[in-house]
Amino acid sequence: xxxxxxxxxxxxxFAQGGPAPAFDKWRPKAGVYAEPGKNFQSNCNxxxxxxxxLGEKSVSGYEWVCDVKKITDLSLGSLNVDMVCDxxxxxxxxxxxxxxxxxxxxxxxxxxxRLDTAAISVQKSLNGKLKDPPWRAAYCPLKTQRAxxxxxxxxxxxxxxxxxxxxxxAEVELTLKSAHPQDGVYAAPGADFEDRCAKFSDTVVTFAxxxxxxxxxxxDIHRTRVQLPDTVRVGADCALQPDSGGDAVSVQNLxxxxxxxxxxxxxxxxxxxILWIIKDRHFTGDGRKxxxxxxxxxRAYAGQRRTNKQTRN
Numbered sequence: 103x104x105x106x107x108x109x110x111x112x113x114x115x116f117a118q119g120g121p122a123p124a125f126d127k128w129r130p131k132a133g134v135y136a137e138p139g140k141n142f143q144s145n146c147n148x149x150x151x152x153x154x155x156l157g158e159k160s161v162s163g164y165e166w167v168c169d170v171k172k173i174t175d176l177s178l179g180s181l182n183v184d185m186v187c188d189x190x191x192x193x194x195x196x197x198x199x200x201x202x203x204x205x206x207x208x209x210x211x212x213x214x215x216r217l218d219t220a221a222i223s224v225q226k227s228l229n230g231k232l233k234d235p236p237w238r239a240a241y242c243p244l245k246t247q248r249a250x251x252x253x254x255x256x257x258x259x260x261x262x263x264x265x266x267x268x269x270x271x272a273e274v275e276l277t278l279k280s281a282h283p284q285d286g287v288y289a290a291p292g293a294d295f296e297d298r299c300a301k302f303s304d305t306v307v308t309f310a311x312x313x314x315x316x317x318x319x320x321x322d323i324h325r326t327r328v329q330l331p332d333t334v335r336v337g338a339d340c341a342l343q344p345d346s347g348g349d350a351v352s353v354q355n356l357x358x359x360x361x362x363x364x365x366x367x368x369x370x371x372x373x374x375x376i377l378w379i380i381k382d383r384h385f386t387g388d389g390r391k392x393x394x395x396x397x398x399x400x401r402a403y404a405g406q407r408r409t410n411k412q413t414r415n
Contacts (some may be wrong), residue, residue, distance in 0.1 A: 179216035
């Protein structure tokens with residue numbers, strides 16, 4: 103009776119002792135893994151067959167890379183990893199005619215199980231299906247891990263530098279573009295402004311076609327240079343228009359001008375510019391103020407150009 107009572111008391115005490123302690127969450131070591139065998143070291147040196155970094159939520163292999171979305175602990179030393187993957191080889195094999203194959207993504211799953219301190223078992227789905235059996239992957243030597251980590255860090259730094267350089271170039275190009283007056287028909291403000299606009303008889307600026315035409319001169323642009331955020335200097339071969347009249351001013355030959363520049367635009371706003379023509383090797387005076395003609399005039403000029411082009415063709 104005493105033994106029975108003690109046994110009952112002991113069982114009750116264990117039952118009321120609370121839940122069993124949870125197991126520690128195991129995670130594979132971050133780094134490069136390769137399949138053991140005679141090619142193990144060479145595969146490691148070439149980044150192996152698998153790179154796992156669950157801390158950075160990344161898993162990658164040969165020409166595929168995945169973002170980890172969810173990690174589920176199945177048991178002690180066993181994981182289920184849900185991923186979204188880029189795999190352009192798989193995308194092309196599934197549908198070579200898919201125009202969006204390069205950006206297609208796949209929902210995949212990977213089962214990872216600890217085998218020992220340096221090896222794991224891996225099974226990854228392909229297009230959401232577990233077609234291949236699990237395979238053994240061993241952690242590559244620390245010397246190799248360090249070399250690959252350094253190479254990855256250098257690649258990231260270089261990529262960041264390239265991105266920053268591309269951003270700087272884009273900003274410079276935007277500055278250059280904003281300094282140029284917009285292409286189109288211009289005329290000097292005055293009583294007959296609308297008439298000169300309608301006849302395209304004052305100034306037509308087309309940097310896209312490397313041409314500037316005024317009532318007096320026709321110029322072929324060879325080079326442009328942004329001097330200030332709102333000023334662009336132009337080097338162009340110019341010739342007097344046949345019907346320019348006796349009081350027309352010829353643009354000086356760029357071969358005898360400083361820096362081979364003989365025209366200069368200053369952008370006041372999107373609709374107003376000032377044009378200087380070099381004289382005696384200097385841009386002097388207040389320049390000639392020009393205003394952008396109406397949208398109706400711009401459409402008419404574009405239509406005339408299309409008609410002339412079709413006629414020539």
